[in-house]
Amino acid sequence: MTADVEIDLGGLGFDRGAHLLVQRALAGLPPGGRVAVSGTDAALGVHLPAWCRSRGHRVEWPDPAHRSRLVAVVVRGTADDDRWFGAERAGPPLPAALHSRPPPRWGLGARGALLEAGGPEARFDLDDRDLVWADIAPTLYAQAAARQWDPQTAVPWDDTFALPADVEAAVVQVMTYLVENEQAALVVPARFIGRIHPHFREVVQLLAVQVADEARHMEVFSRRALLRGAELGTSSAGGRQSLFTLVAESDFALASFLLSVLGEGSFVDLLGFLVRHAPDPVTRRICWLAMQDERRHVVFGMAHLEHQATVDPLLRDRLRAAIHRRHDALADTAGLNADVFDALVVLAAGGWNPDDVAAGFAHVRALQQAMDQGRQRRLVRLGFRPDEAAALSALHTRNFM
Template sequence: MSSAPAADAEIHLGGLGFDRGAHLLVQRALASLPPGGRLAVSGLDPALPVHLPAWCRSRGHRVEWPNPADRSELVAVVVRGTADDDRRFGAERAGPALPSALSSRPPPRWGLGARGALLEAGGPEARFDLDDRDLVWADVAPKLYAQAAARQWDPETAVPWDDAFALPADVEAAVVQVMTYLVENEQAALVVPARFVGRIHPHFREVMQLLAVQMADEARHMEVFSRRALLRGAELGTSSAGGRQSLFTLVAESDFALASFLLSVLGEGSFVDLLSFLEQNAPDPVTRRVCWLAMQDERRHVVFGMAHLEHQATVDPLLRDRLRAAIHRRHDALVDTAGLNADVFDALVVLAAGGWHPDDVAAGFERVRQLQHVMDQGRQRRLVRLGFRPDEAAALSALHTRNFM
């Protein structure tokens, strides 16, 4: 520098030009100065007399040339303006970054801004219809998401696909039929959260993340159940019209609370009991393993569904009326269907029997009946937790679809 202009700070850019990042150094030096502060800037880049003023104008700063007749020295003084502050005028924080103090109803203008970020004024108003904390939230959501993310498993390595085993043809056929039924149920369990995740305001991102992982869980379950069904080269089993209709009533439900209730609290709660039954009665190590892995995931889904509805029950005195009506509505829609696929019921009996002696079949049949009782008792307990009287919980559980899910 051939002269030292009056300044509060100075910076030498060397040969770095604004086309290669020099503005970052100038911006950093100006950040430490108050409006009106003076920064002496020097450099060797020949384009500096053009690029520095242009950048300063775009940011609201002023440039002074101590020797305006001779700019070959490439020495300038940047006087810090207030544009950087003005740019934040009218900006607001998109709520707290942490989930411990969420907004009860985040505005549309927060939309796709990161929660806790300083939002520049203006921008689109992204509207999400599930924008009420009480409609979607559960305090356990962040913890459940962390657990779910940590417990993802790889279908290729988590299951002993290469373990040697040989089953009688009729037992293998029973496994294939049950696996076919499980795939159908998991398809519905994936579609239901997929319909809602894009409707939730991103302010409640932990719920979105949890539902996204839940969808990934169901995708894995579909994969491993399909793979087990085809492991010995068989074709898939039968798919009943009544079973598909039962599952479609879950997919068609447009209310988030009611869909969570029908799927997670009633359906997946019973599904956990079914997977436990299959894990205990599996005739081979692959079937046993895939059922055990899926059961761990499904338990987590039920926990969130219950926590979400227990929270909503504290703020919505009409929630139980809506849940009750949803059960009756689904029962009426399915009253003329056959219920559980007869092939599936028989396959469960075969697996539980473990043999073809009449006594074995009788024992297997009784175990399946006991499974249905366990499912019913579990539904009743969850309904009581949601505030229903025990007698009403028993009556409502009896109306649940005979297709289990």
């Protein structure tokens, strides 16, 4: 009963994991390799051959006259190898060499894992690298994960401050508007997460963090609005219609363009405006925190579209059409909620004498100009001529987002 390897299971039975030791001993041997197995468990003589049959190994029994603790010799078969016949790797584990179009059979298998043949074909309609990818996605995800903040501890909720009733009302109105916008900004990426092939997991992870960002923003803006016991402000029909056009967009590139490049890009300018003109430390802090997150969202949107522009010569035509289509859909709406515009003037004015109000009004107009200039810069980066970028920016919704 010669053997290449000998193992003693002691009192360990197959009902408590003995197969792991036998399996480990066999793993280093070629087919035909021999493992002598000994042990004292009473059921070993029954369980060992049953396990071997299930795995395609052969058992040789010793002469009972010479048997002491030796139960059997296991001869390694090929069934363990056959089990993985036809198996394939689900691409490389790292994103450096992603497949341009991973097959449906990779489905929910971990990227880089050895996939046993068979199993379901999980189909994801966003399964083309050029439809979703940006080389910066892994870096942005790592940055986003490291910079998550806790609404409870990152904001000075207990700071003492008192605002005049009309200023507090202006803050509440602006916070109400911000909650609505962030609610739409949460829904848009959430709708695409389940459609992206898991092979492009860094994009999925990044969008998941983006959803978490927007959830936090909704929380802190709502909490600030209610901090002094007020009810939320007004919600305009035109504003909701503008946001609905974002949620209704089913094309990933166009949704990213309308939300991140145009909408959230302008939203960053709005949050910066509020940081400068916030009348209290809580408002200033939550707007600053949200602004850092929103900048990251814009960076990914731009990087994704810049990548796609290199492989899709018709992309700019599609982006142009999306702007016109949205403009036409909102042509009969009033645009920005007048209560929001007035609230921004109040916050920027800082007082009620005519000169203060005039200055506040000028600040809001300057904000709108800064938003327009920012949109134009981003459109030029995507390959539009400056004159066309100016014309397209002018068609952007008056609701900012």
